[in-house]
């Protein structure tokens with residue numbers, strides 16, 4: 001039987017980060033991945049293809065809506081969706097090859113097949129032909145990620161009722177698209193197809209979009225997206241669905257009244273659930289929590305000795321960088337190095353236009369914790385770079401502890417918010433104060449000056 005220092009199941013941001021790091025430290029590592037390509041959900045059907053389409057569709061939208069204001073007159077602008085999809089697939093393929101290279105460089109063995117835990121620290125790998133291999137691991141890392149959650153009365157059929165996976169590869173722009181769920185997937189992919197010409201309506205159970213984000217950010221984002229043509233039905237519950245040859249009709253309850261909405265396609269984006277099916281957790285004594293996630297300690301240890309779990313499979317935000325941080329921490333700890341994952345400083349971004357980004361506590365969360373907070377805010381409207389770049393929507397909002405001056409949270413709505421939030425995360429990680437931030441000389445003109453001004457605007 002093959003014996004390894006570390007067997008990793010899954011090659012997403014959690015799995016490949018762990019495998020490459022352990023290989024780099026000289027450990028004998030194998031990574032078991034059932035898909036033909038490496039990189040997991042994030043690279044193949046998540047973060048990367050969605051960002052590629054967001055960029056392409058934003059160019060198209062900008063060319064149509066804003067070029068004239070810049071003195072650029074383009075006639076005959078047309079959409080070649082197949083070419084847009086090819087570019088997206090090319091970006092993914094290039095990054096797939098990048099991980100293959102890292103595996104080779106760090107001597108990570110790769111096995112294509114489905115991994116299942118057996119008792120006694122063994123993993124059985126079944127390949128596509130049904131062939132089986134038995135592996136023995138001193139340590140095992142579970143990183144099998146998550147799968148899209150379905151609604152019971154609206155099961156996925158891959159054609160009319162789809163998950164994000166199909167919505168990243170439509171072969172034609174649907175005339176109309178209903179999106180169920182105004183979270184990250186609904187808002188990002190709703191934006192893509194709206195920009196490309198679909199009439200997009202987003203149906204959301206809660207009275208707000210972008211749950212978890214600061215309310216002011218969510219409100220501003222909703223207004224921006226409405227100006228771009230997206231429609232929102234908030235406080236709305238989907239209760240039934242009927243399909244016919246032309247599309248799908250949903251029955252929804254809104255303000256206590258039933259009504260119907262129809263569209264050519266429905267994207268169900270109501271969250272994702274941990275991917276534990278067929279993993280054999282019961283054979284190894286790995287326990288789940290009340291929400292079906294693998295229970296782990298602070299350092300990723302499951303209830304079974306020498307078996308660890310990271311990423312979407314475990315509690316916490318379902319984000320690629322969270323999976324990566326946890327994976328690196330598990331490997332460092334196995335190597336005897338000091339390590340920790342700072343769960344208070346995990347940035348989160350929705351890549352719409354404008355982007356929404358957050359790190360740390362919202363104002364409400366800080367107040368609920370009994371802290372005395374001060375809020376500093378500044379708008380992009382008053383920033384030279386934002387006006388020059390034609391991206392004036394949004395603001396930076398900083399939440400600080402009035403007593404210590406420490407930054408508790410930052411909330412940004414605006415162009416490049418995903419990049420700007422990193423400065424706030426760094427300040428929080430280093431336990432710096434907002435006076436430090438206000439003193440840092442920022443290049444002029446930059447969008448980052450808005451963050452500095454928000455710090456200066458604190459009382």
Ligand code: FAD
Pocket residue numbers: 009010011012013014015032033034035039040041042043045046047048050113114115116143144145146164165185275278279310311312313318319320321323
């Ligand atoms: P995954 O990336 O899900 O990888 C798990 C891997 O395990 C898969 O390759 C799977 O095939 C494999 N696997 C499963 N079971 C087995 C088995 N039994 N044997 C062998 N292999 C197995 N996050 C961000 O931070 N930023 C974003 O912009 C972002 N955009 C997203 C967009 C979309 C449309 C989606 C769906 C998700 C997005 N996410 C984003 C979330 C991000 O993709 C996940 O948080 C991240 O991929 C989780 O990493 P992971 O390693 O835990 O698991």
Ligand code: NAI
Pocket residue numbers: 151180181182183184185186188203204205206209210211236237238268269270271272317318319348349350351
């Ligand atoms: P989500 O949890 O972000 O949002 C789901 C939304 O659906 C919520 O607003 C919820 O209230 C709503 N909802 C749930 N049930 C509903 C129902 N029956 N009817 C109407 N609305 C309902 O989940 P989403 O968007 O599916 O994304 C899954 C995961 O992928 C998230 O955890 C997210 O972190 C990750 N992701 C991250 C991205 C990023 O970082 N930019 C991009 C895309 C996904």
